[in-house]
Amino acid sequence: MKYQNWFVPVLLLGGSYSSFVGAQEITVMISGGFSAALDQLAPMYQQKSGDTLRIIHGPSMGQSPEAIPHRLESGQAADVVIMVGYALDKLQQAGKMTPGSRIELADSRIGAVVRSGTSVPDISTPSALKKTLLEAKSIAYSDSASGQYVQSELFNKLGIADEVHQKAKMVEKTPVASVVAQGKYEIGFQQVSELLPVKGAKFIGPVPDSLQYVTRFAGAVVAKSSHQQHARQLLCYLASAQAKADVEKTGLDALTSTVADCPA
Structure with a gap:
């Protein structure tokens, strides 16, 4: 599938998981390595949380209009980014991400x-x-x-x-x-x-x-997101023990989170 400048909606299945009031539409910008895992987990997450995920695909780096750094720099709105770890480092250093929101998700071979x-x-x-x-x-x-x-x-x-x-x-x-x-x-x-x-x-x-060369994938909340708690909750779920099996089915080595702000 080519990266394109359009949104990929994932259907809302209903249900309730979140302790936050009011379901939200959460926009996720994601690069290819973790995309299959998110595709596996999105319906289950939406059923439990009540939130809807709006997914934008693009590479972690490069000069193309589809690249996640370029999208953010051009003013496209997002709540969460999931991408190659060292590319995320640069966005953090540029102040694009909410401090302390980064969560390590998986390693890819x-x-x-x-x-x-x-x-x-x-x-x-x-x-x-x-x-x-x-x-x-x-x-x-x-x-x-x-x-x-x-x-x-x-x-x-x-x-x-x-x-x-x-x-x-x-x-x-x-x-x-x-x-x-x-x-x-x-x-x-x-x-x-x-x-x-x-x-x-x-x-x-x-x-x-x-x-072998191992690539780390990580996620963080976008600093300008108006849904900070919901975005953080999504990342916690993707790094949770209950998501591990689905992540590993896609060929990744899951990294379950030990971040204090995530529920056990």
């Missing part, structure tokens, strides 16, 4: 996909991964944190940067698995949680541990 129905290559060891990449006719990687690592470090660690330079391409705005599913690239790399939901692509496994 890099994996690979090929087109469904094609042979599955071996990437289980550094030597196997190197062989697979050298033999691949084309390689895709994302324009996010995982892709920057693949481009600037992974190829160098494997000693094949020069050999793959012409056939390895950064895919902008579009999930890597979708272009692999279309047959545009033979193999693609991105965070596991972004690869798994894409139909037509076969997940072949994570990058070996010795070459």
